[in-house]
Amino acid sequence: MNHLPKLLSVPVCVWGGCLWLSSSAPLALATDPAPPVISHIKILSDKVEDVSSLDAWQKSVIKPTMTDAEKALAIWQTVVKFRHHDSPAPREYLFNDPDVYDAIKLFNVYGYCTGKSAQPAFLSLARAAGFQARHLSIYRFGVPEVFYNNAWHMYDPAMISYFPKTDGSIASVDELVQAVHAWHKANPGYHDNGKKLQAFMKDPGWKTGPALIAACPTLQSNGSYPFSSFGWYSAMVIYDTQPDKPPFVYEEPYSQGYQVNNQLRPGERLTFNWSNKGLHVGMLDTPRQDPASLTAPSGEKSLAYMTTYGDLANQRIGNGTLEYNVPIDFGTFHSATFSETNIICEKLPITNATDKQCGITAYKPQLPASFVVRMPTSYVYLSGQLVCDARIQDGGAIVISYSDNNGLDWKPLATLSQSGEQKIDLTSLVFRRYDYRLKFDIQGWHNAYLTSLQFIHDFQCSQRALPALGQGENTLTFSAGLLAPGSAGGSASVNESTLTIEPAPTKYKDKALIAADYHAVLNNMTENDVGNFSPSGSDASITYTITTPTPVTRLRLGSQYRARGQTHWLYQVSFDQGKTFTTMHQTVDHNRSDFAWITYDKIPANTTAAQVRFTAVGSGEGNLILFHHRIDADYALPSGFTPILATYTWVESGQEKSNTHISFAPADTWKIVCPTKPTMKSLTLERAP
Numbered sequence: 001m002n003h004l005p006k007l008l009s010v011p012v013c014v015w016g017g018c019l020w021l022s023s024s025a026p027l028a029l030a031t032d033p034a035p036p037v038i039s040h041i042k043i044l045s046d047k048v049e050d051v052s053s054l055d056a057w058q059k060s061v062i063k064p065t066m067t068d069a070e071k072a073l074a075i076w077q078t079v080v081k082f083r084h085h086d087s088p089a090p091r092e093y094l095f096n097d098p099d100v101y102d103a104i105k106l107f108n109v110y111g112y113c114t115g116k117s118a119q120p121a122f123l124s125l126a127r128a129a130g131f132q133a134r135h136l137s138i139y140r141f142g143v144p145e146v147f148y149n150n151a152w153h154m155y156d157p158a159m160i161s162y163f164p165k166t167d168g169s170i171a172s173v174d175e176l177v178q179a180v181h182a183w184h185k186a187n188p189g190y191h192d193n194g195k196k197l198q199a200f201m202k203d204p205g206w207k208t209g210p211a212l213i214a215a216c217p218t219l220q221s222n223g224s225y226p227f228s229s230f231g232w233y234s235a236m237v238i239y240d241t242q243p244d245k246p247p248f249v250y251e252e253p254y255s256q257g258y259q260v261n262n263q264l265r266p267g268e269r270l271t272f273n274w275s276n277k278g279l280h281v282g283m284l285d286t287p288r289q290d291p292a293s294l295t296a297p298s299g300e301k302s303l304a305y306m307t308t309y310g311d312l313a314n315q316r317i318g319n320g321t322l323e324y325n326v327p328i329d330f331g332t333f334h335s336a337t338f339s340e341t342n343i344i345c346e347k348l349p350i351t352n353a354t355d356k357q358c359g360i361t362a363y364k365p366q367l368p369a370s371f372v373v374r375m376p377t378s379y380v381y382l383s384g385q386l387v388c389d390a391r392i393q394d395g396g397a398i399v400i401s402y403s404d405n406n407g408l409d410w411k412p413l414a415t416l417s418q419s420g421e422q423k424i425d426l427t428s429l430v431f432r433r434y435d436y437r438l439k440f441d442i443q444g445w446h447n448a449y450l451t452s453l454q455f456i457h458d459f460q461c462s463q464r465a466l467p468a469l470g471q472g473e474n475t476l477t478f479s480a481g482l483l484a485p486g487s488a489g490g491s492a493s494v495n496e497s498t499l500t501i502e503p504a505p506t507k508y509k510d511k512a513l514i515a516a517d518y519h520a521v522l523n524n525m526t527e528n529d530v531g532n533f534s535p536s537g538s539d540a541s542i543t544y545t546i547t548t549p550t551p552v553t554r555l556r557l558g559s560q561y562r563a564r565g566q567t568h569w570l571y572q573v574s575f576d577q578g579k580t581f582t583t584m585h586q587t588v589d590h591n592r593s594d595f596a597w598i599t600y601d602k603i604p605a606n607t608t609a610a611q612v613r614f615t616a617v618g619s620g621e622g623n624l625i626l627f628h629h630r631i632d633a634d635y636a637l638p639s640g641f642t643p644i645l646a647t648y649t650w651v652e653s654g655q656e657k658s659n660t661h662i663s664f665a666p667a668d669t670w671k672i673v674c675p676t677k678p679t680m681k682s683l684t685l686e687r688a689p
Helices: 054-061 070-083 103-110 116-126 173-186 194-201 232-238
Strands: 012-014 017-019 038-045 132-138 143-149 151-156 262-266 269-274 319-327 338-343 345-346 358-364 370-374 385-392 395-401 412-416 420-425 438-445 448-461 471-480 496-501 521-523 525-527 532-535 541-547 552-564 568-574 582-586 593-599 608-616 625-634 644-652 654-663 666-675 680-688
Touching: 017 116, 038 420, 038 644, 038 680, 054 103, 070 103, 070 116, 070 143, 070 151, 103 173, 103 448, 132 173, 132 593, 143 521, 143 666, 173 232, 262 269, 262 680, 319 471, 358 420, 358 438, 385 395, 385 412, 412 420, 420 666, 438 448, 438 582, 471 644, 471 654, 496 608, 532 654, 541 625, 552 568, 552 608, 608 625, 625 644, 625 680, 644 666
Parallel strands: none
Antiparallel strands: 012 017, 038 262, 038 471, 132 143, 143 151, 269 319, 269 680, 319 448, 338 370, 345 358, 358 448, 370 438, 385 420, 385 448, 395 412, 395 438, 471 666, 496 625, 521 541, 525 532, 532 625, 541 608, 552 593, 552 625, 568 582, 568 608, 644 654, 644 680
16 A cells, blocks of 8 residues: 655645645645554454464563473464364465465464464474474374474474473474384384274273373373374374384475554455354365364364363354445545546536535546555455446546556456446455455546445454453453654554565466566576476576565565575565665575575665565575565555544343444553453454544
């Protein structure tokens, strides 16, 4: 969303009134006290940890007084709490495997996945917290380990297990393998026999097995782990590796960069529901398969264990709505535009009660007239509808185009050639997207007026991460924007938005954007259909150009990569259209794949375009591979704040209740008391009237 002051040379209506400017005297407009966009809007409940970003998670969960062992356990608990084992897993088709591999996205958007996504989620959090961590492939399974106190320790968030030794420290994979091997040697006939082990497992059988396996604090009395698809027998099979198949390091993929950034413009409203309409990100896959957590209540059936870990939600999958009634008036229409050319808001003649008072039209004749509306979301779109009204006469028209690749390409969507309301279904275009733009080209001077514009979307959110209320006193904390430098107590608010590049493998080009869609420039670099980039000559690189409407504040980027045999990758950036490049990061050489995620904030003032390049250094077939990668460019919006209205609804003892609160500052707290256990319904956020 763009709304720093624009240089204008035509009469336009901007934030709070109309200014008439001559074409020979461009003027920079001052920032309005009520900025067009309020960003990073967040409400937290003291009953639910903040997992809206990696930084927020660390502040909420990892305390300075914790020991390394306590930190590792807290990381494991986070994944167990905010991720439920379910199949089919959510699929965004950004990796060779189509599942989702971003911990913060999993926690906030979905709340469920299979084990192959849970383990990388744990590893990404552990590494963000400063741990050395690795993923080990063992017999038919994979588990993560973290290193502290001069030893490796295994924490498995997928099977919801870890194994304390007699001294209280947590066992490693090697120690688990040794314990299981010893038992199988003393008890022949059980190797690789899950059914026989399940029969033996029945109480008290599992208690007589290896002491280390029986010490797992999450084992239930019947020998099952909290998620009942796994049990004591699972560990006895998994850790019973064979001499010719010892555990080895094998990194599963993951991404970083996603974060929750709820933004509100005038006329925009976000509603989060502790319920769903039956919509989810896999609903258009063929054949359709619904995950069990779509309907299973928290604390019951497959989610029976979740209340033990503090889940106050009704289910796991939530559906929310984003509604945006774009203000068509003299004062605030320009808060909606990402960019605009030669447009003006004019008062229209009223002939009947249904006529709109204002319309957007071309200002000067014989010049292109257009505007762009950007629709970013922190939660994946599941549906979309555009409702618009126009007054068209004498051959005028409004041509609507669509872009989902940061405005690099535009696809025709519709042409409004007649007056009246029209509804356009956007679902096939925006499904599984987090961002898109619509461009409105106004053809015919004063012959085409856009008189109303509304966007309506369903999105998916995890009920688990929403700020739920519990029985008793609840403290709610509101924040908006980022704390301005030098401000105290959140008294000043800095607003930001983000543009993202995250290419998918070419084999999924019909489901997600690939590198070519982002106009990637490959120099001596080849791409295979699973999204791996390899050098095919010297000076090999892949370069992306990212353009923001206002100054870039930071770049956040990274990848999974392979660099071995004295090779490495350079993360480089150019701010002068590719004339010179600065190295932001050099990867570490490894004999296996690794990850490097960085934040770079040495951005020259007033920079609105950057070329980000991944450059291969070295040679040797198979030594250098760039796997999944992502680039986030954060950019500035006008600082400031306007009051935000939050409305909670819930049910207590069969009676619906609500609480409406207006935050008049970017940092605020209030309390809600629930005498009995509440059943959550919804939370709505909008700008206060």
